[in-house]
Amino acid sequence: MSLVKRLGLPGTLCLCVVVVFALAAMLAPFVAPYAAQGIGTPNISAKFQPPSAAYWLGTDHLGRDMLSRVIYGARVSMTTGVLIVAVSLLIGLPVGLLAGYFGGWADEGFMRITDIFLAFPALLLAVLMAAALGAGMLNCIISVAVTWWPWYARLARAEVLVLRNQPYVEAARLMGVSPPRILLRHILPAALRPLGVQAALDVGPALLTASALSFLGLGVLPPTADWGQMVDAGRPFFPARWWYAVSPGVAIFLLALAFSVLGDALRATGRRDA
Amino acid sequence: MLEVRGLQVVINSDLQVVRKVDLSVPKGTIHGLIGESGCGKTMTGMAILGLLPKGAGLQAGTFTFEGTDLLSGAATLRGRRIALVSQDPAAALNPVLRVGRQMDDVLRTHSNVAKPARRAQAAALLAATGLPDPDRVLNAYPHQLSGGMQQRVVIAQALATGADFLIADEPTTALDVTVGAQVLALLRRLVAQRGLTILMITHDMDVVAEVCDRASVLYAGITVEEGPTEALLRAPRHPYTKALLAALPDARPKGQRLAALEGAIPPPRQIIQGCAFAPRCPMAMPVCATPPPRRTEGERFWLCHLEARDA
Amino acid sequence: MALARYLLRRLVLSVFVVLGVTMLVFTVAQVVPSDPAALYAGPRPTAALIAKARETLHLDAPLPERFLTFAHAMATADFGVSYKSRRAISQDLAVYLPATLELAIFSTGLALLIGIPSGVIAAARRGGLLDRLGGLSSIVAVAMPTFFLAMLLQGVFCQWLGLLPLSGRIGKEFSVIDPVPFVTGFMLIDTALAARFDAFRDAMAHLILPGLTLAAYPAGVAMRLTRSAMIEILERRHILAARALGLSEARILFGHALPNAVGPALTVIGLSFAYALTGAVLVEIVFAWPGLGRYVSEAILSKDFPVIAAAALVVTLCYVAMNLILDMVQALVDPRVALT
Numbered sequence: 001m002s003l004v005k006r007l008g009l010p011g012t013l014c015l016c017v018v019v020v021f022a023l024a025a026m027l028a029p030f031v032a033p034y035a036a037q038g039i040g041t042p043n044i045s046a047k048f049q050p051p052s053a054a055y056w057l058g059t060d061h062l063g064r065d066m067l068s069r070v071i072y073g074a075r076v077s078m079t080t081g082v083l084i085v086a087v088s089l090l091i092g093l094p095v096g097l098l099a100g101y102f103g104g105w106a107d108e109g110f111m112r113i114t115d116i117f118l119a120f121p122a123l124l125l126a127v128l129m130a131a132a133l134g135a136g137m138l139n140c141i142i143s144v145a146v147t148w149w150p151w152y153a154r155l156a157r158a159e160v161l162v163l164r165n166q167p168y169v170e171a172a173r174l175m176g177v178s179p180p181r182i183l184l185r186h187i188l189p190a191a192l193r194p195l196g197v198q199a200a201l202d203v204g205p206a207l208l209t210a211s212a213l214s215f216l217g218l219g220v221l222p223p224t225a226d227w228g229q230m231v232d233a234g235r236p237f238f239p240a241r242w243w244y245a246v247s248p249g250v251a252i253f254l255l256a257l258a259f260s261v262l263g264d265a266l267r268a269t270g271r272r273d274a
Numbered sequence: 275m276l277e278v279r280g281l282q283v284v285i286n287s288d289l290q291v292v293r294k295v296d297l298s299v300p301k302g303t304i305h306g307l308i309g310e311s312g313c314g315k316t317m318t319g320m321a322i323l324g325l326l327p328k329g330a331g332l333q334a335g336t337f338t339f340e341g342t343d344l345l346s347g348a349a350t351l352r353g354r355r356i357a358l359v360s361q362d363p364a365a366a367l368n369p370v371l372r373v374g375r376q377m378d379d380v381l382r383t384h385s386n387v388a389k390p391a392r393r394a395q396a397a398a399l400l401a402a403t404g405l406p407d408p409d410r411v412l413n414a415y416p417h418q419l420s421g422g423m424q425q426r427v428v429i430a431q432a433l434a435t436g437a438d439f440l441i442a443d444e445p446t447t448a449l450d451v452t453v454g455a456q457v458l459a460l461l462r463r464l465v466a467q468r469g470l471t472i473l474m475i476t477h478d479m480d481v482v483a484e485v486c487d488r489a490s491v492l493y494a495g496i497t498v499e500e501g502p503t504e505a506l507l508r509a510p511r512h513p514y515t516k517a518l519l520a521a522l523p524d525a526r527p528k529g530q531r532l533a534a535l536e537g538a539i540p541p542p543r544q545i546i547q548g549c550a551f552a553p554r555c556p557m558a559m560p561v562c563a564t565p566p567p568r569r570t571e572g573e574r575f576w577l578c579h580l581e582a583r584d585a
Numbered sequence: 586m587a588l589a590r591y592l593l594r595r596l597v598l599s600v601f602v603v604l605g606v607t608m609l610v611f612t613v614a615q616v617v618p619s620d621p622a623a624l625y626a627g628p629r630p631t632a633a634l635i636a637k638a639r640e641t642l643h644l645d646a647p648l649p650e651r652f653l654t655f656a657h658a659m660a661t662a663d664f665g666v667s668y669k670s671r672r673a674i675s676q677d678l679a680v681y682l683p684a685t686l687e688l689a690i691f692s693t694g695l696a697l698l699i700g701i702p703s704g705v706i707a708a709a710r711r712g713g714l715l716d717r718l719g720g721l722s723s724i725v726a727v728a729m730p731t732f733f734l735a736m737l738l739q740g741v742f743c744q745w746l747g748l749l750p751l752s753g754r755i756g757k758e759f760s761v762i763d764p765v766p767f768v769t770g771f772m773l774i775d776t777a778l779a780a781r782f783d784a785f786r787d788a789m790a791h792l793i794l795p796g797l798t799l800a801a802y803p804a805g806v807a808m809r810l811t812r813s814a815m816i817e818i819l820e821r822r823h824i825l826a827a828r829a830l831g832l833s834e835a836r837i838l839f840g841h842a843l844p845n846a847v848g849p850a851l852t853v854i855g856l857s858f859a860y861a862l863t864g865a866v867l868v869e870i871v872f873a874w875p876g877l878g879r880y881v882s883e884a885i886l887s888k889d890f891p892v893i894a895a896a897a898l899v900v901t902l903c904y905v906a907m908n909l910i911l912d913m914v915q916a917l918v919d920p921r922v923a924l925t
Contacts, residue, residue: 112601117609119904119908123866124901125897208728231732238740239740257728325828353829367823370918371844380830
């Protein structure tokens with residue numbers, strides 16, 4: 001089956017957008033027109049140039065090419081977005097699997113803990129954590145992941161509760177297969193698919209949250225290019241020098257949009273297959 | 275009052291849910307519309323109400339209600355002259371609105387009376403359907419009422435529209451037998467007291483026997499037989515009517531197995547050339563592959579190749 | 586009484602949640618790498634000053650004891666003093682909290698007002714132009730970074746078109762020259778109480794853009810949820826029955842079908858309120874809204890942890906209270922909820 005048919009036209013388009021951003025991020029030193037400026041070297045003589053043939057997206061207050069900055073910013077944003085989801089999944093999945101499989105008081109206690117985390121507005125907890133840990137990409141990832149893992153834990157637990165009573169799992173148990181083996185061989189593979197789709201859907205929101213933190217000055221610090229921080233830096237010059245804040249803002253929006261539409265498309269194919 | 279000749283309903287231009295329904299319902303009577311599920315009874319009712327689903331095409335030789343052509347202006351009669359008593363009253367009432375509010379919405383759609391007067395009207399209507407404590411019912415949510423009470427509320431709603439023609443779609447199917455009998459008695463009484471006319475859609479010959487003056491037998495969206503109930507029950511002409519009657523518990527001698535029909539109704543996609551019932555008919559003949567003639571006898575008619583005496 | 590038992594259970598659960606959140610805030614405070622005593626001691630701390638600060642802040646007491654002190658202080662609304670300004674945090678909160686709540690409530694209302702009717706119309710005209718347009722804008726609203734939207738709206742409506750005020754809660758003429766007395770801290774209520782309708786209009790004008798910014802995302806969610814709920818409800822038999830009784834299409838949509846969608850609507854209120862409370866951190870910076878969000882963001886920059894903790898706790902309290910109220914409303918509106 002062709003990709004377009006599986007994902008639909010919007011889904012395929014969004015997959016392309018994601019791939020383009022990912023390639024740009026990986027190959028930044030080669031595709032960025034002014035790689036040095038992308039990393040942060042100032043170029044004062046050319047400050048606040050409007051978009052032109054030389055600078056497609058204009059230049060910022062230090063004369064750096066916005067396109068190069070946005071391309072380098074994709075490195076940070078892509079990595080944070082994906083890593084936030086990955087780390088959350090890495091914490092949430094085992095916790096949810098174990099709680100769901102073994103049940104009892106451990107399950108009860110774990111549910112109440114997630115209750116507390118979920119009772120906290122997520123962004124607020126992330127801000128609190130990030131403020132405590134200090135700025136930086138790793139701290140930003142940890143801060144957001146701490147607020148996100150309960151969602152995956154709950155999702156994994158719900159999957160396990162269903163899968164645990166499937167005939168083939170029952171059969172494995174009766175044949176004396178050990179619980180760790182049942183979890184790893186029979187339950188985990190089946191639970192991965194819905195969790196994977198959810199994870200894909202969540203990269204967009206993860207990216208938005210991370211960019212919000214960096215807008216607040218809790219993300220990557222300059223001179224490293226980072227979209228949220230660039231929007232904040234360009235804000236005083238908006239709307240007169242609109243390109244400064246708009247370029248990174250549109251980049252965040254596009255990537256978040258692409259991930260969310262792609263996730264929806266993936267979920268739809270999952271439903272069709274089921 | 276209602277005259278239907280050759281009614282046809284096609285959905286998405288290939289699903290023939292109603293193929294050729296003839297109906298003639300005189301004022302002040304209860305007319306049964308009987309057949310297995312999927313034979314187009316409910317769709318016929320919806321066509322009369324003007325509530326066919328999207329993509330449905332409607333055709334008829336004659337389709338009139340007291341001279342008004344329903345082919346064009348059905349929506350104007352729905353809820354004015356014609357109202358529906360829906361099957362499964364639990365589903366037909368809005369679960370999150372109190373009965374009073376649901377009655378009132380109907381009343382204010384159809385009159386300009388002030389709110390307190392409407393409340394009195396609603397209570398009177400509920401009382402007319404035999405509900406003992408109308409005020410309590412008006413303040414209740416549907417799930418707080420029993421099935422029989424819910425069905426009475428649904429009937430009261432239909433009366434609240436001021437309609438004099440009710441389409442009762444399986445009004446007793448969701449109820450247990452004794453409550454169902456009470457509801458049927460109520461409908462009978464309403465016909466006598468208020469001069470209503472009722473089209474009773476049912477799959478149950480007992481219901482027809484109990485309350486209907488006349489009845490039409492539908493098979494695969496075609497009226498195969500129509501006539502006064504008594505004649506229909508005593509001397510059915512069409513083999514399908516006979517089969518339906520044979521399925522009645524008290525119609526068969528003790529010990530005899532239920533005469534279940536082999537096969538199934540032709541699907542709506544199938545184009546029917548001859549007699550629709552022929553593939554399942556115990557008396558089918560080669561000639562049944564051609565369209566059956568319309569035979570009449572007094573106030574009744576049927577569509578069959580068999581002569582009356584053979585039948 | 587099933588209803589009373591249900592509500593009691595929710596209440597007990599909420600108490601536990603608040604306790605847990607307090608513990609969480611305290612734990613986070615413990616992992617702060619910087620030394621609170623050093624911050625408290627002032628800009629040029631000497632060893633003696635730091636030692637004194639450690640004593641004032643009870644930093645040398647054992648952990649459980651410090652937690653109990655902390656929890657007790659929070660429970661009595663004694664949030665301590667800001668490390669930076671040395672002002673009592675509870676005094677600051679009394680001014681900033683109403684500002685943020687006003688914004689949150691206003692934007693929640695806006696989200697419902699935009700999202701629910703458009704969801705109803707999208708469901709009624711499924712597949713039509715309005716439905717597609719609504720679906721598209723809800724996707725856009727969900728993917729739009731809050732702070733970027735705030736900036737764009739401000740740029741277009743204030744700086745470019747000059748239609749609405751740039752920032753703040755109210756114009757100078759009503760705050761400095763001829764101030765409206767502070768009663769509740771809710772600008773709309775205070776101006777109305779003082780019968781100053783020009784001031785009321787001005788306060789409203791200041792609310793529109795930040796409110797709209799915070800309403801965009803929940804409105805998108807509201808539209809999606811309402812649409813899918815309505816599509817399912819419109820298939821139900823009682824809707825067909827209502828049509829057969831001759832009720833008008835508008836009454837069927839808004840009077841009969843929509844009340845069945847109360848569940849999603851309440852979900853949206855909770856979500857929107859939470860979103861506004863936390864999004865306030867971002868939006869208040871852009872619109873210079875003197876609320877909790879700006880207070881926190883300033884505290885973040887100066888590592889003023891007591892302020893951050895107090896604000897986080899207060900916001901969570903509002904959030905938990907809101908959810909509790911929503912649970913109650915849900916149980917009252919749909920009497921079947923409490924039975925399950």
